[in-house]
Amino acid sequence: MSVVPRPEAAAISGSASASAAPGPWRLPASIRNFVRNREIGLVLVAVVIGLLSGLLVAIIWHASEFAHALLFSIPYGTRLSANGVIPWQRVVLVPLCGGLLLAIISVFYVKRFKGQLADAIEANALYGGRISMRGSLLISLQTLLSNGCGASVGLEAGYTQICAAFSSQLGRRLAARRADMRLLVACGAAGAISAAFTAPLAGAFFAFEVVLGAYTAAGLVPVIASSVAAWLVMRQLVHPSFLVVPGVPSPVSVEMIGQIMVIGVLGALFSIVVMLAVAFSERAFQRLTVLRGALRFVVGALLLSGLAMLTPTVLGSGHGAMQLLLLSNPTWLMLATTLLLKTAASAISLGAGYRGGLFFASLMLGALVGQLYSTVLGPIFPDVALQPGTAAVAGMVAVGTGVLGAPFSMICLALELTGDFSVTVGGVVAASMSAMIVRELFGYSFATWRFHLRGEAIRGPQDVGWVDQIHAATLMRTDFDTASADLSLGEAQKLFPPGRVKHLVLLDAEGRYAGVVGSPEFHDIAAPGDATLASIAQQHDQFLFPGTSIRDMLAAFDRSEVDLLVVIDNAQDRRVVGTVSEAHVLRTYSNELERRNQELYFR
The missing domain is CATH 3.10.580.10 (CBS-domain)
Structure with missing residues (x-):
């Protein structure tokens, strides 16, 4: 009975050793010792990471808005998915040209970065927080191009990647220990999500649940410091307003909790469907041999354009469309149609090779699930049915928890976006139900599911890389x-x-x-x-x-x-x-x- 080493073990060891090579320079020994031996030193570094993360997110956000305004001929600062009238020529040509550009990048550059494209979760799980800066710049550029040309993907992948990469580089300049390096990467991710949603608590818990894999007292202050610093910078540079929930929230009652549990179940099942749809789309593009390589971007762009001709709400991450649908009191048919088309657009975009994440899209899809529930049930039980805004927030939290695998992060996000405790109580119940059902029936979040499809034995960001080394x-x-x-x-x-x-x-x-x-x-x-x-x-x-x-x-x-x-x-x-x-x-x-x-x- 021979024991053959797994092929990925050699790859892991090689990548780790490559990334472990000392950088061209390090900060002075006095600064390194201060950060290594004093907790306040690590907190100060986390603040610097937060300030830098807020600046990077603001730059990428403005670049995306400028690309949307220029390429789709819409007013600067308006959300792409909220514009009801976009010239059909641009709807067809812009995603197609963006797909061709991404195809060129994929053909000529991606192979050169083989082994350098690990994201924050994979880096913290396998490589002790070491992330390639060159690979991260490529990922961020691909994400910006994908979102800028209208692909149905979110910018959070680019935000998190570039902020975590700068954090990792700073950690290498400080000769940080493995545990401190992983913590600094988590600080970068916290700053990225905090700035993206102007939600510092959600950013902090995102770092603990998704990137670090554990909440610890030792990591609390640095992560919170980075998250708050990024939030302050983003507020000064962008002034974003993410979500306005219309109407009077439903009171916290037995009927409300019962219906929230139903929405939590629906959100969990729908999140599993979304993840399976993305996996099916990827397999479909890969199995058709004629589509291997650059042509899959072209076919994906044409399919996306066809969906966008039906409704522009499928373009981009979906922020504007979600707010528009919340305020416009749509019919159940419009909600159901938008839900199906947005799901298909996200699956096609990711399957075709566009870079991006499902975080932003999952929030819109979840809000549609909750709003659809309230719209269908309202006329039948007008005195009992949840108010649409409350149901939308519960659905957003449920689907976001299922896709992201971070219930506390989604609960904090609901609280910070709405500022209403009664709505957040519904979010707590919905997140709990969704997390339990997805863990029981599926066992993965979107990030860990994609690792599973690649053959990586990663179930979370917990540090397992040392085992294979x-x-x-x-x-x-x-x-x-x-x-x-x-x-x-x-x-x-x-x-x-x-x-x-x-x-x-x-x-x-x-x-x-x-x-x-x-x-x-x-x-x-x-x-x-x-x-x-x-x-x-x-x-x-x-x-x-x-x-x-x-x-x-x-x-x-x-x-x-x-x-x-x-x-x-x-x-x-x-x-x-x-x-x-x-x-x-x-x-x-x-x-x-x-x-x-x-x-x-x-x-």
Whole structure:
């Protein structure tokens, strides 16, 4: 039973080692020591990250608005999805030209950045918070181009990517420890979401739930500091107004809570449908061989333009359309049609290769689900049905939680966007129901689901990269005892008296691995006769390779039920290079776990 190292383990190790190379320069030692040894130093760095994040988000936001105004001939500052009249020529040509430009970038540049396109979640899970700046700039540019040409994707992917990348670069200049590096990346992501929605609490909890993977007292102040700093900068530079909920919110009552639970269930199921739709779209584009490469952008752009000809609300991330639909009291047919078309547009955009996220789109889709529920139920039960604004917020929180996998972030977002506690109570119930159902039925958020489709064993941003960076080559002993497999038992008893060795690694006439024999096994034979060590050898097909990770080593020991495994160079030559004991592997794994826990909760 051989244990072959997973192919991604080598890739992870290679990417980590590449990104671990020291940068061209570092900040002075006095500054590095101050940040490393004093909590206030890390907080000050987080504030700098927050200020920079707010500035970067404002720049990208203005660039997107300028692109929409220029390319679609709409007033600057108005939301693309809220413009009811856009010349059909622009609806057709702009996404098509944008798709062609992205195709050129994909063909000539993306392959050059292979292994450098990890986002904040993947970087924190596998690479200890190390993010490539060049790869992040490419991702942010692709996201801006995708959104600017009208693709049904959000800018949050670009916001988070570039802010986290700058945070990671600053951490490298400070020679930050692995735990501090991951925390700084979380600070960048918190600043990005805080500035994008002008919601500092939502940004902070987004960092804890989606990027860091845990809430800790040690990380609270830096993350909050970054989030608030980014929020202040964004308010000064953009003055955004995100959501106005019309009408009088429904009072908190038993009827309200019951209906909110129903909306939470509907939102959870719909969020699963959205994620499956994106996965289906990606597979459909990949399976059609004629569409491989640049042509898929063209076909995706044409499909998107066809949907936009029916309603421009499918263009862009959907902020303006969501607000417009909340204020215009639409019919159930309009809501249902917009819901289906927006879902299709988002799935087509992402499947065709446009860069972006589902965060912004999920908020619009969730608001449509809640508003549709209220619009359908209102005429039937006018005295009981939820007010449309309350139902829309509950649906927004439910679908956002299902897609994002961050219930507290969505609850805080509802509170900060509406400023109404009674509405937020509904959001708490909807988020709880959605999180439970999606976790039970689906098991993934959108980000971790996409990792699963790529073959990555990532279920969240928790730091698991260190596990795959400890290999058999780093744990094996090279001072093992060997013997010829043809050696007689009598000779072996004379050459290796009791107590001198515990195990003998057997080699055949050509020096290849031929099994393992324990010392008690050949000493317990009183009359060995002409028998050789090969006759009692075990573990002929049980061995490890130098690149086998500690996770796979533990699994191998469980399956083989032995306390020592041999490490060979490759399956063809079978040259023994070392031995690994189960006790040593368990001790190393336990020590590393304790070390990570200490880094997580204490500085």
